Amino acid sequence: MASSTSSARVNSKAAPAAIAVATTTTTAPPPVSSSSSAPVSGPASLAGAAPPAPSATSGFPAVTLSDLIGQQLKHLNPDELLHKDELQLLVLLTPVQRQKLSRDLEDVELGASTSTAAPLSRPENAEEDEDLIGAVGGLGISSPPTTKEPLLDFRPQVLKWFQHLRHQSGHFKSEEESRRLREAGNDSYRKERHPLKASDLFTEAIFLAPARNTLAAALAHANRSLALFDCGLYAESYDDCLCALDLGYPEEYLPLIKLRQAACALKLRNFALCEEHLHELLHIELNQVFETRTHELWHQCEVLKVERFEMAVQTGDDLDTNDSKAFEIAWLDNSSSLHTTRALAKNALIFESEAVAMVPSGNCRVCDHCGITQFIPFPCIYCSNRQVVYCSRKCRFKHAAIHAVECFGHQIELFESFGEVFGMPRLLQLAFRMLITGLPEMLSHCRKKPTLSKLWAAINGSLQERQDIAYSAVLRLERLREERPSDTVIALALVCHILAIYLSKCTMFFEQLEKSLPTASRMSSAEWELLCAALLMRHIGQLRHRSLTACRSFVLPADPHVFSPLNEFQLWAAPMRLQEGRLHLLAGEVAVVSYAVYPDTLSLCRHSCSSTICAKFSGRKVTALALLDLPAGSGIYNCFAGGNFQQMPREERSKQLQERGIKCHCNACQMAQSEDQFHKFHRYRCDNPKCMEIFTPKALPHAPNLRWWLSEEYTQPEFNGAELIQCPHCGEFQKLEWFWAFTTSLIDCELIEERCKLYAAIERAENQLMDLHECKVALARLLLEQCLMVHRAHVSLLVAHFSHYSTFHFIVFILVIRITYH
Structure with missing residues (x-):
């Protein structure tokens, strides 16, 4: 080994x-x-x-990927390859x-190294x-015999x-746990009258259902279909009915599921499908309740068919469109790049395209086919990790x-x-x-x-x-x-x-x-x-090299697709409709949700640390807008580093680009003061009363891009008061007392005395953090998240927390800066 x-x-x-x-x-x-x-x-x-x-047997050999690759590397000489x-x-x-x-x-x-190799023979061992x-x-x-x-x-x-x-393979799936969650969902639906909460519980019951016994998953799908029907999600409810039938839903309950399918089809105005399911019900022996409901649905279907009318549809002649492409592929030095075909104004659309291949990043549940973050996931019941989910059976079929x-x-x-x-x-x-x-x-x-x-x-x-x-x-x-x-x-x-x-x-x-x-x-x-x-x-x-695209999207603080004790279901009064006073709970962040390849558009852009496009992602689709006025024939540039010249210093950008085989000579890198834009977000005022000079610190060993507040090397309790940042003018290390006071008081921010300490720490920080400092954004975000976690169910108390006008104004100001900056 x-x-x-x-x-x-x-x-x-x-x-x-x-x-x-x-x-x-x-x-x-x-x-x-x-x-x-x-x-x-x-x-x-x-x-x-x-x-x-x-x-598995107790004597099964423990083989690892490191063993496989390490064993081969020991016997390989790169110079001979x-x-x-x-x-x-x-x-x-x-x-x-x-x-x-x-x-x-x-x-x-x-080559010479293979010239003496044995000739290639046709057959393989049977x-x-x-x-x-x-x-x-x-x-x-049954492994073939090994050789030396x-x-x-x-x-x-x-x-x-x-x-x-x-x-x-692990054992996170449990039939007993799935049954427990399913019963909890039933209680939530029947007793609490909360279908959205019940839907979350049924979803987790599906994820925990073992594949060896698909009945548990079938029952969870059937129960969720009822909750979704009450929420008005008829297409998802119909898909759940199909999943339940496919996974072995008990035959004695077949009229129940068929009746729900007919009701969903009727709500979706698919009258032919509704009649098909009603015909199936008429061929089944039904009790009086089901028979009555079947005839009611049949009557509703006939009434709606009579009342149906054709809606006016806007034709293509009524639309002001421009079908000419705003870009073309140009060849230079045996490589391709994108150029504009006409003059484009700032914020104009340059291109829209769909990824030829896409994989979720694992940060949240994303449809494996279309790439959207879905409210109701449909997982593959056979994948052990249950990371493969779809937003609908239609996507599941297309991805089959x-x-x-x-x-x-x-x-x-x-x-x-x-x-x-x-x-x-x-x-x-x-x-x-x-x-x-x-x-x-x-x-x-x-x-x-x-x-x-x-x-x-x-x-x-x-x-x-x-x-x-x-x-x-x-x-x-x-x-x-x-x-x-x-x-x-x-x-x-x-x-x-x-x-x-x-x-x-x-x-x-x-x-x-x-x-x-x-x-x-x-x-x-x-x-x-x-x-x-x-x-x-x-x-x-x-x-x-350049083809990998990290698709970023807005992600909630706690993924709403995963049931948690924080009760995210309390956000919603109805599907896509927030409860009054809950909008602030959507304070999330932009995260990488998938990785994709766009061979005809984004992958062909040339690199520049000052990008000329702004890429917006929606599922598999990317939309590129112009960041400035572009004359006809100008190149279309994208930044392939982890951040542009405003978000990352030149040395760090150059290191990342070299790993991708890119040598950058853009204007942002050639400027004499190329770091000024980056330093603008990292300026400090020295806390030494005899100095008070404004400076930007040098590179910190454990903090990429000078964001020391994100590094455990600097934020652990044992580093309280440590010498982190040194003023180049007077040589004094900054005490950063406001940061340590802030992090200490943040834990108990439900106490009024601790909140007073937080406000005082923020005011002291504003005296030392200059202009649009990134640390201000971090402090505002930490304060908001902690307050929302503590008083998530008591909005009135949260409003009372921000009665201090200057602090509230500061937080709003910082959030506006954050949105503008990013």
């Missing part, structure tokens, strides 16, 4: 290359089995699950593949096909790791082809396991999704009998230039190129190989690819693995 130093080396070098990401820590559920069609392609197929996997493209690198890293390939790569120059896990899991793994050569051991070790992940490939990976928490070694596991998942989304589409355009070498040459040539294939735009994206393969590059290549093995042994993806090719052609699994691993490596290089 790999030594600890090898594993640490991979982690320390891979993380910086992965830009920045917020990873989520999840507790895995017990192993779940399902059929190959299980992941949301149709709930009817979900019920027919394969037998459960065998339980010289290559001209990704396919060559994968061939050099996986010599076992060269013994299994069916066709000679005569068109690929392998026994190795018996270790398939299944498209979505269900069968065990470490590189040849990689495949069976990967399969053992998959099996280990499957057996170590992708999720069918990913579902088993979520069952064993494969993508989350990459966080053990890499700083950004979501980057790997996004590259994976780019591949499984685009490659099948591209192969359908291959008419000749392909070989691996010819297919790879076409992907780098004619297929890349096609304008009618969406995947071609992805392949044309620039990627990060390194002069020699580093440990990070090798580790990423090994992970690409692991994902290719996953596609081969755990899914039916390669079989689907074979169907896209002409009948006479066939490629072996080893060839498909090499091709997919090489394409994954290319996509990772693109994401490490």
Whole structure:
């Protein structure tokens, strides 16, 4: 196994290359089995699950990703891995593949290091096909015999790791806990008459329901459908009814669910669907109550059909539109960029586009298909971590082809396991999704009998230039190129190989690819693995360069999609309607909710630390507006660092950009006083009465971008009064007594004496923090959040807290600054 130093080396070098990401820590559920069609392609197929996997034994080997990668790195010399493209690198890293390939790569120059390798042979061992896990899991793994050569051991070790992940799935799901929450929801609905609170409880009952017994989830879906119907969410209520039926809702309660479906269809003005369900009810033996309700719905349907009328619709001739594109793709130095086609005024729309691939960041529940944050989530019942949710069954159906490939990976928490070694596991998942989304589409355009070498040459040539294939735009994206393969590059290549093995042994993806090719052609699994691993490596290089987009959105302080003791459901009087006096509870922040790729628009923008566009995200869509007047033919620039010249110092920006292979020479970086805009938000007045000079501190070792109030190295109690910031004029360290007094009093802000101390600390801070200091924003936010948490249910008390006019004025002023600045 790999030594600890090898594993640490991979982690320390891979993380910086992965830009920045917020990873989520999840507790895995017990192993779940399902059929190959299980992941949301149709709930009817979900019920027919394969037998459960065998339980883990005490002697099962503890295989980790660090072990797999560290073991390979010990036996690899980067100087011997010289290559001209990704396919060559994968061939050099996986010599076992060269013994299994069916066709000679005569068109690929392998170099001197592979000239003496064994010829590529056609057949694969028939026994190795018996270790398939299944498209979505269900069968065990029988690992092939190992050899002494470490590189040849990689495949069976990967399969053992998959099996280990499957057996170590956690147990956060509980049928008993799901039943308890469902009963609590029933009490809330019947006794408290609070359908929104009941809906939250039923939602958590769905998330906790085990997949081995889908009845618990079916009952929770059925109960939630009733609560949603009362809230006026008829489409979501109808979807819940379908989910309940698909997951095995008891047949004796079938009239109840069918009656609700008919009522939802009637509310949605889908009269044909309503009549269909009423016909189904008429063929079922009903009691008097259900029969009466059925005839009532039938009468209402007939009345509404008679009263229906066509509404006037505005035609295209009545609209003032301009269909000409505001941008075009220009080529310079063998690379593409965006330029304006006409003069654009400030705030004018430049482009709107939809992501070709998107993955949620894990910060909140986001629809895996459309990317919106939804009020009513529909999770995949078979994914152990339950992170895959949809806003509707329609989105779930559209995403079924992708999720069918990913579902088993979520069952064993494969993508989350990459966080053990890499700083950004979501980057790997996004590259994976780019591949499984685009490659099948591209192969359908291959008419000749392909070989691996010819297919790879076409992907780098004619297929890349096609304008009618969406995947071609992805392949044309620039990627990060390194002069020699580093440990990070090798580790990423090994992970690409692991994902290719996953596609081969755990899914039916390669079989689907074979169907896209002409009948006479066939490629072996080893060839498909090499091709997919090489394409994954290319996509990772693109994401490490400029193509990765962090989609930011407004997120509430406590995610309303997760039930919590803070009772966020009390915000709402009705769907999309806040209770009076609750607007202030929406004091949230802008957070990264997903990562996406926009190959035709945002990824083609040139970099500049003073961006000329403002990107707004809504689900998968991005809208770019001009930040200033742009003449015709001017370049369209976007900042690819973590912050622009106002939010981040030049040295920090340069470091981040270098990791992405970008050398910036924009005007903001070339100015003699390039840091003035950044320093404007970090100026202090020295608290030494004999000095009182205004200054900006130098870089702080544990506080990126001078935001020391965000660093635990400075804000822990033992650092109270520590020497943090030094005045360059008099050499005195700033006492920052107001900050320590503020943080101490903030804990007990419900006490009036502590609130007085808070107000005094804020006034002292205003004397030392100059102009639009970012720390002012932090203080205002901390005060608001703490007061809202303490008096969330007592708004009148909260208003009393802000009776002090100067403090209230200060907080409002700071919030206005925050909104303007960000």
